[in-house]
Amino acid sequence: APIFSPPTLSRCVASASLRRRPSRFTLSSRVSERPVEGKRRPEPTHGMNRTEANIPQPLWRNRRSSSGGYGQVEGRFSKNEKLDPKHMRMAQSLGVISRAQRGEVRSEVDKWFSFDDFNLLPSIKEGIINGALKGLDTVEPSPVQKLAIPVLTGQTTRRKHTINDKNPYESFLIAAETGSGKTLSYVVPILDCLKRSEEASRKNGRAEAEVERAPTPKAPVKELFDLEIPTMEPKEDKENHGKPQAIILVPTSELVTQVASVVKSISHIAKFRTTMISRSFTATVIRNRLFSGPLDVLVSTPYLLSSLAEDSPKVLSKCTHLVADEADSLFDREFVQLTTSIIERAHALKKLILCSATIPKSLDTRLRKFYPSMQRLVSPKIHTVPRRVVLSVVDVDQNPYRGNKLLACADTLSQVAKEPSEEGFIKKVIVFVNRRESTTELVSFLRDKGFDAANLNRDTDDRRNTAVVEYFTGPKVCADPTAHALEKMKVLVTTDIASRGVDTKTVKNVLLYDVPYSTIDFIHRLGRVGRMGKRGKAVLFVDNDTNKAWVKEIRKSMFLGGPLL
Numbered sequence: 001a002p003i004f005s006p007p008t009l010s011r012c013v014a015s016a017s018l019r020r021r022p023s024r025f026t027l028s029s030r031v032s033e034r035p036v037e038g039k040r041r042p043e044p045t046h047g048m049n050r051t052e053a054n055i056p057q058p059l060w061r062n063r064r065s066s067s068g069g070y071g072q073v074e075g076r077f078s079k080n081e082k083l084d085p086k087h088m089r090m091a092q093s094l095g096v097i098s099r100a101q102r103g104e105v106r107s108e109v110d111k112w113f114s115f116d117d118f119n120l121l122p123s124i125k126e127g128i129i130n131g132a133l134k135g136l137d138t139v140e141p142s143p144v145q146k147l148a149i150p151v152l153t154g155q156t157t158r159r160k161h162t163i164n165d166k167n168p169y170e171s172f173l174i175a176a177e178t179g180s181g182k183t184l185s186y187v188v189p190i191l192d193c194l195k196r197s198e199e200a201s202r203k204n205g206r207a208e209a210e211v212e213r214a215p216t217p218k219a220p221v222k223e224l225f226d227l228e229i230p231t232m233e234p235k236e237d238k239e240n241h242g243k244p245q246a247i248i249l250v251p252t253s254e255l256v257t258q259v260a261s262v263v264k265s266i267s268h269i270a271k272f273r274t275t276m277i278s279r280s281f282t283a284t285v286i287r288n289r290l291f292s293g294p295l296d297v298l299v300s301t302p303y304l305l306s307s308l309a310e311d312s313p314k315v316l317s318k319c320t321h322l323v324a325d326e327a328d329s330l331f332d333r334e335f336v337q338l339t340t341s342i343i344e345r346a347h348a349l350k351k352l353i354l355c356s357a358t359i360p361k362s363l364d365t366r367l368r369k370f371y372p373s374m375q376r377l378v379s380p381k382i383h384t385v386p387r388r389v390v391l392s393v394v395d396v397d398q399n400p401y402r403g404n405k406l407l408a409c410a411d412t413l414s415q416v417a418k419e420p421s422e423e424g425f426i427k428k429v430i431v432f433v434n435r436r437e438s439t440t441e442l443v444s445f446l447r448d449k450g451f452d453a454a455n456l457n458r459d460t461d462d463r464r465n466t467a468v469v470e471y472f473t474g475p476k477v478c479a480d481p482t483a484h485a486l487e488k489m490k491v492l493v494t495t496d497i498a499s500r501g502v503d504t505k506t507v508k509n510v511l512l513y514d515v516p517y518s519t520i521d522f523i524h525r526l527g528r529v530g531r532m533g534k535r536g537k538a539v540l541f542v543d544n545d546t547n548k549a550w551v552k553e554i555r556k557s558m559f560l561g562g563p564l565l
């Protein structure tokens with residue numbers, strides 16, 4: 001017989017039955033002893049002589065699907081898992097909204113059903129339906145719009161606001177999850193208010209004109225020696241030139257273009273004069289846009305507006321409504337002085353509106369100090385990632401990548417390209433990196449591998465950046481059905497410049513090439529997908545240096561649909 005022959009199934013079964021010893025199933029004498037923590041017992045009977053039932057705690061009571069509909073969950077999430085202190089600091093940087101507050105807001109939101117329920121002028125409603133939200137089958141306000149529009153238009157009052165020397169204007173904070181329609185929640189009430197005051201002043205003007213048209217007393221007959229005083233030519237009324245009534249501040253020139261296009265979509269119908277200025281335009285263009293005629297709404301970055309206001313302070317003299325969109329950026333260390341100097345110079349200000357998807361504790365404290373009577377319109381879902389976003393994790397230190405992150409990224413992208421979703425259209429994928437230098441390195445690697453990749457960061461040309469952002473925020477683009485899978489995909493490699501506010505509603509996949517520095521960055525980067533209830537996928541690349549407990553915590557919160565804290 002051969003020394004070694006391959007085992008057959010019957011031989012294995014026979015040897016197993018021979019080895020079976022019933023004595024091994026007798027109870028141990030150490031049955032009452034507590035198991036030693038962390039000690040592994042490799043015997044086959046391990047765990048059979050326990051004094052307590054080993055039933056794992058249910059992790060998610062309302063688990064939607066066994067296949068992990070809300071994220072492919074790896075491992076178990078333990079309640080007692082401690083975060084690295086460094087990451088605890090990051091995780092705790094977000095303000096906390098109590099359950100009671102969330103419940104209160106939900107009942108407020110449930111009162112409203114359609115835009116018709118709001119006390120808006122017909123031209124504004126038409127602007128929403130046929131302009132800003134044109135092409136939608138059913139147009140109804142989103143929760144944050146239901147929360148903000150009635151309060152900002154004065155239809156409902158939450159708290160009586162007393163205007164005095166300390167609080168010369170009303171202040172509001174709109175805070176809601178990413179992609180929830182915050183832009184319209186402040187644009188609509190502002191435009192409605194401007195239209196009403198325009199109509200009121202037109203009525204007053206008509207009344208004044210009627211008074212003027214009344215028969216004037218006859219002029220006394222001129223004597224021969226009376227001087228003939230030449231009548232002055234009526235001057236063109238330049239009083240309102242370059243003095244917008246509403247100003248919207250956003251941190252980047254890409255957002256200037258985006259927000260201005262939302263305002264313009266309503267302005268075309270409701271007849272407003274809107275313009276935008278940013279560093280993408282030359283000085284002549286900016287001058288012409290601002291001073292060539294009367295202006296209702298201006299969208300700008302704080303840098304440009306504050307330098308303009310220094311040269312001609314009258315720019316802010318008629319501003320009654322001021323918005324700071326992405327308020328957490330505009331009140332951070334980089335912008336806070338510029339933003340507050342603009343607010344202080346707007347002496348005619350009636351309403352200050354701050355808007356943000358995240359409220360870091362630093363902002364919260366600052367706002368409580370500077371605007372103690374600020375009305376907070378906070379969505380119950382603040383600090384959550386849209387529920388239809390699935391986050392999966394790729395460990396680049398594991399096989400098959402073995403530390404080659406570039407390769408892991410290229411491989412993930414090629415898997416995305418092969419997916420059958422978005423059939424007939426170009427797939428748009430955004431890859432977020434932490435440092436702008438990484439964009440160049442990653443783009444050249446991806447191009448070498450045959451991907452159509454572009455980079456966007458603060459060093460790249462502004463106009464090109466605007467064009468790239470417009471492509472990724474624009475409608476779906478049809479793909480050539482005969483083209484290769486990689487040719488049917490466009491990849492944008494970018495830093496946080498494209499993570500805030502950019503409305504990439506046709507993007508279905510984001511890749512987080514670097515682990516974001518904070519929960520705030522996580523929320524904004526993941527918020528580029530799953531906008532307005534759409535589905536989205538995100539892939540996070542981790543390595544041995546990543547705090548996996550923190551990542552696990554984030555995935556757990558996402559799975560439960562709770563806020564990332």
Ligand SMILES: Nc1ncnc2c1ncn2[C@@H]1O[C@H](COP(=O)(O)OP(=O)(O)OP(=O)(O)O)[C@@H](O)[C@H]1O
Nearest residue numbers: 140141142178179180181182183184357501503532
């Ligand atoms: N009531 C609505 N119904 C359907 N779609 C809407 C509605 N309001 C806004 N939208 C659309 O939702 C998308 C996201 O809106 P918006 O950019 O205002 O979100 P956001 O809350 O400001 O997001 P972010 O926090 O990322 O800046 C836009 O494409 C917008 O046209």
